[in-house]
Each structure stands twice: as C-alpha cells, then as structure tokens.
Amino acid sequence: MEIDDIKKLSPSERIKRLKELEEKRKKEIDEARKMITESEHEIVLEEIKKDIPIPEMTAIDPSTLFGETDTEMWGAKHYTGKKGDEKDTGAISRKSIDELEDLIKDEKTRKDAEASARSSQYGSLIEQIKESNEKLASIYSEIKGDGIQEK
Secondary structure: OOHHHHHHOOOHHHHHHHHHHHHHHHHHHHHHHHHHHHHHHHHHHHHEEEEEEEEHOOOOHHEEEEOOOOOOHHHOOOOOOOOOOOOOOOOOOOOHHHHHHHHHHHHHHHHHHHHHHHHHHHHHHHHHHHHHHHHHHHHHHHHHHHHOOOO
C-alpha cells in the first residue's frame, strides 16, 4: 500500500519518501541480522548447557548421598555398634580413631580429585563457549561488512 501512495507523489517528494523507506528497511534488516546472530549464539549456549553434568542430579538414590566413610563417622560419633555387638563400652580405641582419621584423609583426597576433574571439564566447556563466541563474532562482522546487496 505504501508504494502505491508513493507513486502518486511528485518526483522530488517520491525520491525523498523512497530514501526514507530504504533507510527504514535497512534498519529492519540490520536488526533482523543482529537477532539471527543472537539466536544462533543462544542455541549454541543451550546445546553446551545440555552437556554440562549437574553433580547434584546424579545422587538421586538416598543411599548414595552418603559414602561408607560418612556412615562410619556418624556411627562412631553416636556410638552405634553393629547389631549383636553387646560388649560396646562406648570407649573408642586408639586404633579405631587412627582408622577413622585415615578414612577421612582418603575421603578428602578422593573429593579433591573429583573436584579437580570437574573443574577441568568446566574449563574445557568454557573454552568451547569462547570459540563459538569468536566464530559468531566473525560471522556477524562478515554479515555487517557485506552490507545490503540489491538484486
């Protein structure tokens, strides 16, 4: 409809309106390209987020929430012995204390190793995100540099 109205105008007024229309459409095209780039970036981020494991989600079974060491430590603190162990005097021997300390050290070492493995995994995912950002930026600059090509 807008073109039909422009055809009825005088040539100088027609040129003026056509230039305004061209500028308006250029802005719309630039905005559409920007939205395309942002959408592609969001898609890449969503795909990467799907691949990131959530440690809390892996421990669904309540029996797996606490390790054997945690259970033993709880039992030691609350003086609970095994069933049928009637001669529990409530005193903890030096040997059992040493064993518990060793268990604690082993558990800390294991947890530290797991944490370092997780951090290296997240580091590689961050690198992938940076690489995809660079690729998107180069694509955007190519699109922006080409301008509007008329047929």
